[in-house]
Amino acid sequence: xxxxxxxxxxxxxxxxxxxxxRDDIPKLEYYPDGQKLPTPQxxxxxxxxxxxxxxxxxxxxRFLEDNGHEFIVTTSKDGPDSVFERExxxxxxxxxxxxxxxxxxxxxxxxxxxxKLVITAGIGSDHIDLQAAMNGGLTVxxxxxCNSISVSEHAVMQILALLHNYIPSYEWVVxxxxxxxxxxxxxxxxxxxxxxxxxxxxxxxxxxKRLKPFDVSLHYTDxxxxxxxxxxxxxxxxxxxxxxxxxxxxxVSIHCPLHPETEHMFNDTLLSKMKRGTYIxxxxxxxxxxxxxxxxxxxxxxxxxxxxxxxxxxxxxxxHPWRTMPNHAMTPHVSGxxxxxxxxxxxxxxxxLECWFDGRPIRNEYLVVEGGKLAGVGAHSYTAxxxxxxxxxxxxxxxx
Numbered sequence: 001x002x003x004x005x006x007x008x009x010x011x012x013x014x015x016x017x018x019x020x021x022r023d024d025i026p027k028l029e030y031y032p033d034g035q036k037l038p039t040p041q042x043x044x045x046x047x048x049x050x051x052x053x054x055x056x057x058x059x060x061x062r063f064l065e066d067n068g069h070e071f072i073v074t075t076s077k078d079g080p081d082s083v084f085e086r087e088x089x090x091x092x093x094x095x096x097x098x099x100x101x102x103x104x105x106x107x108x109x110x111x112x113x114x115x116k117l118v119i120t121a122g123i124g125s126d127h128i129d130l131q132a133a134m135n136g137g138l139t140v141x142x143x144x145x146c147n148s149i150s151v152s153e154h155a156v157m158q159i160l161a162l163l164h165n166y167i168p169s170y171e172w173v174v175x176x177x178x179x180x181x182x183x184x185x186x187x188x189x190x191x192x193x194x195x196x197x198x199x200x201x202x203x204x205x206x207x208x209k210r211l212k213p214f215d216v217s218l219h220y221t222d223x224x225x226x227x228x229x230x231x232x233x234x235x236x237x238x239x240x241x242x243x244x245x246x247x248x249x250x251x252v253s254i255h256c257p258l259h260p261e262t263e264h265m266f267n268d269t270l271l272s273k274m275k276r277g278t279y280i281x282x283x284x285x286x287x288x289x290x291x292x293x294x295x296x297x298x299x300x301x302x303x304x305x306x307x308x309x310x311x312x313x314x315x316x317x318x319x320h321p322w323r324t325m326p327n328h329a330m331t332p333h334v335s336g337x338x339x340x341x342x343x344x345x346x347x348x349x350x351x352x353l354e355c356w357f358d359g360r361p362i363r364n365e366y367l368v369v370e371g372g373k374l375a376g377v378g379a380h381s382y383t384a385x386x387x388x389x390x391x392x393x394x395x396x397x398x399x400x
Contacts, residue, residue, distance in 0.1 A: 002357075006057070006071065008057070008121075009075060033202070035145055037347070040348075048343060054074065057071075058349055063353070072087050077103075079392075093117045098125075106386065109132045115138060117140075117352075118133065118140045118141070120141070120143070121345050122345050125378070126285060128388070129387075130382060139362070140378070141367055144377045146336075159211075159279070161329050162281070165186045166329075190251075196220065196251065198284075200224075200226055201256075207253055208234055219245050220239070224380070242265065250278060251279045258287055259382050261383060262288050265288050266294070268297075274303075277301070280303060280307075281307045282308035285312070298325050306327070311330075313392075314394060317400060348366070
């Protein structure tokens, strides 16, 4: 029997919900590209409920314990005294989230000799030292496509919120104001602008589709160029590199994976080549942007605004400068963990576990690492390397 350690984010501050705003969520069978949604043999939860927090437990406890497995669920993940640090030493399986990542460094992997399977409840497994996972013969899997549309919707929302100066306008209402001039002195229309997408995979392509009706000029760059039919359908202009794209765009939305080649891609040098007054939206990974370079660009006016829901580390310490930098519209890492998305990634985790325990192959599209090398979605999206360095800073968050 296996020991499964699962790291999930905290319950709501007022306790686990007793009711929800809606009674159900839409029932989908396929993603837009035809990939079938997760197909576990059974689920022990109601879709549309809060599954991603510690009390939700991804709906897994009954399944695991009825089959004789030990199931540890915690939110304590950072620092040497955390529950995660203590429990991983004899764990067979680790489940974590990109929204509340249990950073699985090479040092932690070395402390877990029994560990064989690591599952990301969501998409994006850069919180795992993938090179160490390959060296250790681990299998790493994520729930590909489970929340791609969720994130694309969030990105479009943040683009509009930045351009229309939504958050400051809302704040005037809360303060009982009617300060129209203050609200609109930084407000613009999206219509007619040039929008650049960095990374046109499932999320980036979904953003392009959703922006097409806004009568904008659409640009993209990706190491895998889209088919000519897709470019023609959406009227896309392809750029061979990010530099040529950012020079002409008014808004840049980032959707590429984090790997050594994209770490700190948006640094002082690249930001200086953008049009003055450009907006950046980053729903990919915080480390793709140089933290302090973004702050400097906002302070100087080189950037008109920055929004996103990804940080490094996560959670960020209370003094992280993105909390207080000017003209931002940041959220916690929530775009991919709507109640709709949770039903999909919880079912996907269950499907992977059923396959693992039954000795059946895990879907190729879920695989990141297998047999000592990148596999499946990992081979398409990642390069080998370690991006977990610096995560000790996350331990400061609750201490402060």
